[in-house]
Each structure stands twice: as structure tokens, then as C-alpha cells.
Amino acid sequence: MVRYTYEELTPGHGFQMPGATITEDAIIRFAMEWDYQPFHVDREKAKASLFGGLIASGIHTFAMAMRLCNEGGLFREPAVAGLGIDNLRWLEPLRPGSTITPYVTVRSCRVSQTKPGLGIVTWDIVVSDHEERTVLSFSVTNLVRRSDSVDAEPESPPVDRA
């Protein structure tokens, strides 16, 4: 479990996150609810599709990667909220039985202009499968509480467009 303070983070600093395996059952169950497409929910139609077999919904892959980062401690205290996602690319189809692991690198850190008790941290996240192919990459920007301001909680929801 990663533990960090805002002050410790520097661009280039990297964190290994835990991995997880995506099953056929999980792919179908997720897609039945969130992304109903033949190549996500129907093994036979998926065989006849461009992909030649079932592949995970890209929303599923993204949600799994975010969960693994949360489990790895990245989105726990001192992180307090998500602001956005940039440059998300689904680079390879993700098939049943694949194990994926995110690796996180600090892209940038700066103090919020509107809420000086908070830092704005952008993480570059590269998600690899068990054959070391990059299947997904994206950046997440979070609000992160500064250590020297633990008693100075912002009074309003920490939305920051700066």
C-alpha cells in the first residue's frame, strides 16, 4: 500500500500498483450492465466480430485500473477528490484471463490557486497485461491535501477548475 504526502511527490516519482485478472464472467457481467455490445456480452457473436472473441469493455478496463490504483493507496488520504482524466487510450483489446497491473508516475504537482491548502497532482498511469503489453494509458488529476494545512479544510466541495 503506497503512502505519500503531497510534499514528497516529485515529477518522475513512480509507484507500482497491485494487479488483477479479468475473467470472462466479469467481462460479460460488466458489459451487460454498462456497455451492451455483442463483442462484450456474446461469446459466439464476438468470435464473428472484428475482435475474433470476447473483449472487455473499455469502461471496464478503466474502472478496474482505477480500482487497482485505489487499492494500491493512490487515491486514499491525502488525495481528496478527482478532477479529471486526460489522454486515455485503449491500445490493445483486453481478453478473458488477462492480468493487468497499473504503474503510476507523477507527472506534475502544484499548489491550487483557489485553495492553497490543496495541491493539484497529475499521475500518468500505464496499464500493462501479463505479456507486458500496454493495454491502456491515461492521466488522472487529483486534489491532494498539503501536509502543512491539515487543519485548514476547505469549506466547500473541492472542485477546482484552475
Place this chain on the structure above:
Amino acid sequence: MVRYTYEELTPGHGFQMPGATITEDAIIRFAMEWDYQPFHVDREKAKASLFGGLIASGIHTFAMAMRLCNEGGLFREPAVAGLGIDNLRWLEPLRPGSTITPYVTVRSCRVSQTKPGLGIVTWDIVVSDHEERTVLSFSVTNLVRRSDSVDAEPESPPVDRA
């Protein structure tokens, strides 16, 4: 249900998608599985948090918006695959009982350099709540089959980094 061909799309062209209401039950259920944070899963802890009450996971809001666009026909044929997401911003906390509706505008269309049977379409998606606040915005880039090439299916999975 939106019906379109690649050839009909022009930048600025807009589509209204269907809406849906997010319930407290759905917020907690989603976050229990995908984004376990006190302000998404625990009504009492959420009250004491910066947000002053339960709010939806941003992953949930994004997944709902994508599902509504799929239900609205945007990601059906002739769309064949998603390439990526850009400039995603969670602009307002989404609370139980809110109804959200995506509005989609064509940002750009171009023919794939590597697979001329396919077009690359970027959609700007603005998700508003029932009080007409923008709660989420992002762009999605899709591969879209060109009408004049229905018989020219690409042989490999339609991943395109161009």
C-alpha cells in the same frame, strides 16, 4: 435513437441523448464494487466529509454517460470501437436523485490513415443535470465504418493510433 452514417457527420452537428436518474442505492452499490470511498458508500461519513453528503463516484457518472450515449445510438453501428477519452472533467458533485442527460456534438471527423475503410470521429459530450448544470464533460474518439466500404471489413482488430 440516433441513426447516422460517417458521411453525414459534420463538425458542430449535435445529438440529444436520453437521460437517467441516479439513486442513492445505485451510487452506493457502484462504489462498493468500484470506488470504495467513505463519501460514496457511507451516508453518515459522507455528511461529515467535504461534500456534505453522498456523491456518486466519478467513474460511475462517466459509465452512466457512456451507457446513455450507447442507448441513444451513438456507439452502435456504424461505430465499431472506442479509441480514447480526452479532457474529462468532473465539474460538479453528483448527488442522489439527480437526473443526467448527455448532449453530443461532433468535434471532428477524418478518414483513418492506416484503415481507409474507417473514419475517426471525436465527439464532445456535455452531461447536464436536471438543474442544467454541467456535471461532467469529455471527448470520446471512435472508429466509425464508412458507408462506401461496408464490404471492406478490416481483418485485424480496429486499433488505430494514427
